[in-house]
Amino acid sequence: MSTVKLTVNGKAVSVDVEDRTLLVHLLRDHLNLTGTHVGCDTSQCGACVVHIDGRAVKSCTMLAGQADGANVTTIEGLAKGDELHPMQAAFRDNHGLQCGYCTPGMIMSAVDIVQRHGGQLDEATVRHELEGNICRCTGYHNIVKAVLDAAGRMKVAQAAE
Amino acid sequence: MYQTTYHRASSVDEAAALFAKGSEAKYLSGGQTLLPVMKQRLASPSDVIDLAKIKELIGVDASGDTLTIKAATPHYDVATSDAAMKAIPAVAYLASLIGDPAVRYRGTIGGSLANNDPAADYPAAVLALGATIKTNKRSIAADDYFKGLFATALEDGEIITAVSFPVPAKAGYAKFPHPASRFALTGVFVAQTKSGDVRVAVTGASQSGVMRVGAIEAALKANWAASSIDGVTIPASGLLSDLHGSSDYRANLIKVMAQRAVAAAG
Numbered sequence: 531m532s533t534v535k536l537t538v539n540g541k542a543v544s545v546d547v548e549d550r551t552l553l554v555h556l557l558r559d560h561l562n563l564t565g566t567h568v569g570c571d572t573s574q575c576g577a578c579v580v581h582i583d584g585r586a587v588k589s590c591t592m593l594a595g596q597a598d599g600a601n602v603t604t605i606e607g608l609a610k611g612d613e614l615h616p617m618q619a620a621f622r623d624n625h626g627l628q629c630g631y632c633t634p635g636m637i638m639s640a641v642d643i644v645q646r647h648g649g650q651l652d653e654a655t656v657r658h659e660l661e662g663n664i665c666r667c668t669g670y671h672n673i674v675k676a677v678l679d680a681a682g683r684m685k686v687a688q689a690a691e
Numbered sequence: 692m693y694q695t696t697y698h699r700a701s702s703v704d705e706a707a708a709l710f711a712k713g714s715e716a717k718y719l720s721g722g723q724t725l726l727p728v729m730k731q732r733l734a735s736p737s738d739v740i741d742l743a744k745i746k747e748l749i750g751v752d753a754s755g756d757t758l759t760i761k762a763a764t765p766h767y768d769v770a771t772s773d774a775a776m777k778a779i780p781a782v783a784y785l786a787s788l789i790g791d792p793a794v795r796y797r798g799t800i801g802g803s804l805a806n807n808d809p810a811a812d813y814p815a816a817v818l819a820l821g822a823t824i825k826t827n828k829r830s831i832a833a834d835d836y837f838k839g840l841f842a843t844a845l846e847d848g849e850i851i852t853a854v855s856f857p858v859p860a861k862a863g864y865a866k867f868p869h870p871a872s873r874f875a876l877t878g879v880f881v882a883q884t885k886s887g888d889v890r891v892a893v894t895g896a897s898q899s900g901v902m903r904v905g906a907i908e909a910a911l912k913a914n915w916a917a918s919s920i921d922g923v924t925i926p927a928s929g930l931l932s933d934l935h936g937s938s939d940y941r942a943n944l945i946k947v948m949a950q951r952a953v954a955a956a957g
Contacts (some may be wrong), residue, residue: 532697548738549697552730573727573870576793585767585796590795591726595697596719596741610717639793646792661873 539607576663586642605634626676628667649685672690713738804871812871818892863956924954
């Protein structure tokens, strides 16, 4: 057992876990943040993506201990109170989900993509950059539309700040 | 995953000391291969020793005719490094093709080379550029480092600390990725050294891991042009054959990818 100390969605937490615990299980089983999903368990599907110190990574492919001292943002930490993050709003407005299982990971990866490209995105780039996130319902069409829509909204929001 | 004990090392020396104490210890860098393997219970190290936060193992630096990438530098940081893009753009480009964006934030060059997956990208660059692999004990030339599938010249407990690439006159990389895994079904790295020598390395295609292709090297040495590879015949013997592609298919891919790599190198 080890004590892992980290910041999750702005809140400092300290959790005792077995050393073999994956970060995704710390989030889901110990902190009850079940918005982060386990899809494949083979590091391919991206349903478990969270931000570690601002970078979108697969929380099923990281030991909890590796995140000691890190700043973690999960899907639960994106909205400001009742106001959805622009990416969440764009997914809703563009019907970017069907069953919703992949959606938290899609959104966390998509926010990272927009941040990395400074809002300068085209459809081909979005499709290419989403290669680590698998959706079995939508055929990706509305997901891509949502990301492009959100890129515009995030640029406007940044400019306003 | 089986029980294990996690250690975070703060220096290379501390990591080596922790390794020596463990009964069946393993070094953990980005963990993008080791952790999936542990999850499937195909590996059960007694101890995992995390190298990823060791400051002396992180960074990209170009000076003179050498590009040095420290071992725990993630692929994303290599792909976006000004020093790498300026010194050897083909290496930065190769790093930008590994796995997917989330994997590139975690996976590292040292981890890739220590694992030596036969379809990994970095081994092609290291072998084609004649890089030097620096460890906590010695320096190993690329020609002496790769020993077949998942096998390397590393001794038990030895830690890769950095990789030094001599800056070539020209270099290019082209890969045909497996559509699901993004590993190379075949990837070819071509390099022309500043002294005029040509080295070509192929990953993903051979049953014995990364390899050089003398026939393409000779053709490119005679004339550095994609068209000079037209007449080269690549034998299919010794190449991988699986449901993703026959050995004949991979033999053809070696030629096609080599031509694209030369075109990319200019």
